[in-house]
Amino acid sequence: MKHRVVITGLGLCTPLGRSVKEFWQNLLAGHSGIGRISLFDTSSLPVRIGGEVKNFKPDELLGEFPEAEREKDRKIWLGLDAAAGAIADSQLPRGVLQAAPLFVGVSLETFVLEDVTPIAHAPDAARDFARQVLNQEPRHQLQTPLDRLTQILGDHYGLNHGRYTNCSACAAGAQVIGEAFRRLRDGTAAVALAGASDSTLNPLALGGFSLLQILSTENDRPERACRPFDATRQGTVLAEGAAFVVMETLAHAHQRGARIYAEVLGYGSSLDAYRVTDPEPSGRGAALSMTKAIRDAGLQPENIAGINAHGTGTPKNDVAETLAIKQTLGAHARAIPVTANKSMTGHMIATSGALEAIASAMTLFTQKVSPTINRACPDPQCDLDYVVEGCRNFDGRTVLSNSFGFGGQNASLVFGRLDS
Amino acid sequence: MRTSVVITGIGMVTPLGKNPLEILRGIEAGRSAAARPANFDATPFACPVCAEIRDFQPQRYLSGSKMIRLMNRDAQLAVAAAHLALTDAGVKPGGVYPPEDIALFGATGLAGLPLAEVVPLIKASADEDGSFDPGRFGQMGLRAISPILSFKILGNMPLCFVSICENIQGPNGIYTPWEGQGAQAVESAIRALECGDAGCALAGGCDVKTHELAFISLEQHGLFASWRQNQTGMVPGEGAVFLVLEAADRAVARGARAYAQVSGFSLRTHQPGASWADTFGEVFKGLNLPPEPLAAMVAAANGDVPAGEDEQQTLSSRKITAPTIIHPKKQAGDLFAAAAGLQIGLAALLVARGGGRVLANCFGHGSEQAAFVLEKP
Numbered sequence: 043m044k045h046r047v048v049i050t051g052l053g054l055c056t057p058l059g060r061s062v063k064e065f066w067q068n069l070l071a072g073h074s075g076i077g078r079i080s081l082f083d084t085s086s087l088p089v090r091i092g093g094e095v096k097n098f099k100p101d102e103l104l105g106e107f108p109e110a111e112r113e114k115d116r117k118i119w120l121g122l123d124a125a126a127g128a129i130a131d132s133q134l135p136r137g138v139l140q141a142a143p144l145f146v147g148v149s150l151e152t153f154v155l156e157d158v159t160p161i162a163h164a165p166d167a168a169r170d171f172a173r174q175v176l177n178q179e180p181r182h183q184l185q186t187p188l189d190r191l192t193q194i195l196g197d198h199y200g201l202n203h204g205r206y207t208n209c210s211a212c213a214a215g216a217q218v219i220g221e222a223f224r225r226l227r228d229g230t231a232a233v234a235l236a237g238a239s240d241s242t243l244n245p246l247a248l249g250g251f252s253l254l255q256i257l258s259t260e261n262d263r264p265e266r267a268c269r270p271f272d273a274t275r276q277g278t279v280l281a282e283g284a285a286f287v288v289m290e291t292l293a294h295a296h297q298r299g300a301r302i303y304a305e306v307l308g309y310g311s312s313l314d315a316y317r318v319t320d321p322e323p324s325g326r327g328a329a330l331s332m333t334k335a336i337r338d339a340g341l342q343p344e345n346i347a348g349i350n351a352h353g354t355g356t357p358k359n360d361v362a363e364t365l366a367i368k369q370t371l372g373a374h375a376r377a378i379p380v381t382a383n384k385s386m387t388g389h390m391i392a393t394s395g396a397l398e399a400i401a402s403a404m405t406l407f408t409q410k411v412s413p414t415i416n417r418a419c420p421d422p423q424c425d426l427d428y429v430v431e432g433c434r435n436f437d438g439r440t441v442l443s444n445s446f447g448f449g450g451q452n453a454s455l456v457f458g459r460l461d462s
Numbered sequence: 463m464r465t466s467v468v469i470t471g472i473g474m475v476t477p478l479g480k481n482p483l484e485i486l487r488g489i490e491a492g493r494s495a496a497a498r499p500a501n502f503d504a505t506p507f508a509c510p511v512c513a514e515i516r517d518f519q520p521q522r523y524l525s526g527s528k529m530i531r532l533m534n535r536d537a538q539l540a541v542a543a544a545h546l547a548l549t550d551a552g553v554k555p556g557g558v559y560p561p562e563d564i565a566l567f568g569a570t571g572l573a574g575l576p577l578a579e580v581v582p583l584i585k586a587s588a589d590e591d592g593s594f595d596p597g598r599f600g601q602m603g604l605r606a607i608s609p610i611l612s613f614k615i616l617g618n619m620p621l622c623f624v625s626i627c628e629n630i631q632g633p634n635g636i637y638t639p640w641e642g643q644g645a646q647a648v649e650s651a652i653r654a655l656e657c658g659d660a661g662c663a664l665a666g667g668c669d670v671k672t673h674e675l676a677f678i679s680l681e682q683h684g685l686f687a688s689w690r691q692n693q694t695g696m697v698p699g700e701g702a703v704f705l706v707l708e709a710a711d712r713a714v715a716r717g718a719r720a721y722a723q724v725s726g727f728s729l730r731t732h733q734p735g736a737s738w739a740d741t742f743g744e745v746f747k748g749l750n751l752p753p754e755p756l757a758a759m760v761a762a763a764n765g766d767v768p769a770g771e772d773e774q775q776t777l778s779s780r781k782i783t784a785p786t787i788i789h790p791k792k793q794a795g796d797l798f799a800a801a802a803g804l805q806i807g808l809a810a811l812l813v814a815r816g817g818g819r820v821l822a823n824c825f826g827h828g829s830e831q832a833a834f835v836l837e838k839p
Binding site for chain 2: 082083084085086087148149150151153155156158159160161162163164167171172173175176181183184185187188189193196197200201202203204205206207208209210211214217221224228245246249250251252253254310311312313314315316317318327330334447448449450451
């Protein structure tokens with residue numbers, strides 16, 4: 043028996059706000075969350091802009107999460123904030139939550155260079171690095187395992203029915219929601235917590251990504267730097283943030299009278315099997331992911347009423363995604379709105395899929411679709427309806443959300459509106 | 463289980479070799495790969511040894527030198543093991559199975575960077591006092607690192623290279639960073655086959671814990687405590703193991719040889735405050751093992767004294783025993799994210815050789831603990 047699955051709690055921590063209400067208002071208004079990076083001195087780097095979560099002070103969460111006191115990795119704190127928000131929003135009793143499996147998406151380990159430069163600076167650094175790191179006072183852990191947020195969340199909320207840490211790069215946030223959806227649908231669980239957290243706004247990650255030449259270097263106009271589907275787009279803009287959702291079976295949600303944002307209808311994933319540096323140019327892999335999600339939802343392509351695109355603003359992604367949408371939906375592709383949240387939020391890597399799932403759920407819940415900003419000069423190869431004029435009313439019943447990962451991992455989710 | 467899932471291919475690249483049967487025989491004969499590290503001085507660490515693969519030549523499995531240059535060692539091992547598994551199964555993506563009908567689920571470990579690549583970056587980013595200087599980082603530090611550094615620290619890259627090299631395009635997921643996540647990868651592959659999301663799946667993991675940065679992290683996370691207290695403990699290893707799993711009816715239809723059928727699995731989360739023996743007991747409870755005795759067992763004990771005692775205590779209290787018990791981690795080293803693949807792969811070989819029911823314990827570090835039961839198809 044297949045169970046219907048719904049989203050009943052939303053939580054986020056983003057450059058556009060730390061509450062769903064604030065985020066959604068900013069997204070609909072077309073506000074950009076991109077600015078000059080203030081977390082560290084970027085003056086010597088080619089990229090000096092990003093999407094920071096403003097006024098975010100991990101110390102303020104210590105009262106709720108004292109066990110995280112020693113954590114330096116910013117994505118842990120962003121994730122705790124967002125997950126706590128989703129749980130509170132769902133109003134799930136703690137005892138019920140404890141039966142939930144936990145799915146967390148992340149991408150890169152964070153290396154805190156400040157902790158080790160004093161050691162590396164020593165004349166015999168290369169020869170005696172290990173001994174000095176181990177004897178260092180105060181002690182700094184060189185590597186924080188990527189499951190650290192998962193463990194803190196799991197221990198804190200007593201989530202002891204499976205903890206999954208997914209590191210599928212930019213597809214991770216969508217994959218964790220897809221995996222949670224499958225477990226709920228097949229009856230393995232009645233409730234699940236799923237989401238992702240990431241922050242690449244640190245020297246090594248920002249520097250490393252800038253070497254790959256996929257980032258916009260338009261440091262003088264940060265709010266315009268990310269221009270998905272625009273002919274003059276130069277690259278994406280890194281951002282930080284976290285997004286979590288509480289999911290449950292429809293029967294469970296009805297039983298407790300929960301508020302339902304949207305139904306999760308289908309999930310599909312695929313691999314480009316092309317290059318680690320570039321998306322497959324014809325959009326084959328992305329189209330496969332979308333097709334599988336639509337089929338999984340028991341729908342036909344013409345049933346899709348809107349798309350939340352991956353839309354990174356890199357020259358190659360946006361063309362490949364446009365081609366993939368047209369392959370998947372045929373002529374219907376031109377009849378529906380396609381929006382790119384990253385034009386405002388920047389690219390949160392692992393988090394993007396989870397945040398865009400929330401935006402998709404809010405589109406269905408509020409019947410409004412957010413715009414794609416900064417598309418002043420249309421790329422003739424990107425010829426769909428990208429909602430460039432501003433937010434729009436939306437009376438559709440389904441939204442397809444795409445996440446395509448660095449390395450060729452693709453994930454698509456289909457959400458549906460649930461009438462009360 | 464709704465659809466019977468069978469194991470039809472095994473690919474192993476381990477410190478005890480690359481031929482699965484020879485690895486099994488080596489373990490049964492008491493061979494050990496533990497030795498002093500070849501590439502760094504282990505004297506700062508409580509653990510003096512590791513299990514290295516001494517003769518690995520990635521170019522034997524990869525034609526393009528450019529691709530090899532983009533990979534870290536974890537990825538090179540993964541690509542080799544995946545190729546061996548598919549070859550062993552006789553599965554060629556695009557043959558019986560279209561590329562999009564083959565799933566790929568795997569686990570990877572902590573980011574593995576040779577210190578030789580990191581120290582120049584850190585050194586170039588320090589000011590005269592040794593403090594981090596963002597200006598120097600941008601001007602000199604970044605020049606000290608390879609532009610392809612990101613490829614080497616992104617946890618999903620090894621599996622992406624596998625997909626590219628083997629043209630696998632189906633459902634996928636990558637988990638990190640401990641032994642239990644390798645078990646989750648196999649679980650996810652089984653679920654993908656059960657629900658018809660794929661007809662065939664490649665599942666496993668890769669990990670390299672034989673370099674200095676890994677030793678620093680293992681020491682800092684307390685994983686060498688047993689060495690300090692007992693002068694023996696877990697031996698960090700390196701390797702990759704992948705299994706080809708298929709829906710049984712699909713395997714039969716193509717005339718494939720099946721090593722074993724997955725007749726049960728159980729995954730549990732270790733709860734704060736619980737004893738490890740309790741958690742292992744919960745894992746076994748979830749298996750619903752029938753009263754008939756096991757034919758063999760692949761134990762999880764990795765040389766760490768308390769962990770071995772916990773496993774033994776749980777087996778004794780639940781009266782789980784077998785005439786044949788092997789301890790691969792004690793001899794091949796603990797392969798962490800690749801360990802579950804090794805445990806299950808060896809169990810499949812034991813089933814194929816002797817029949818009966820074989821238990822593979824996939825216990826390890828982190829909260830996620832698992833066990834699998836295999837039988838003749």
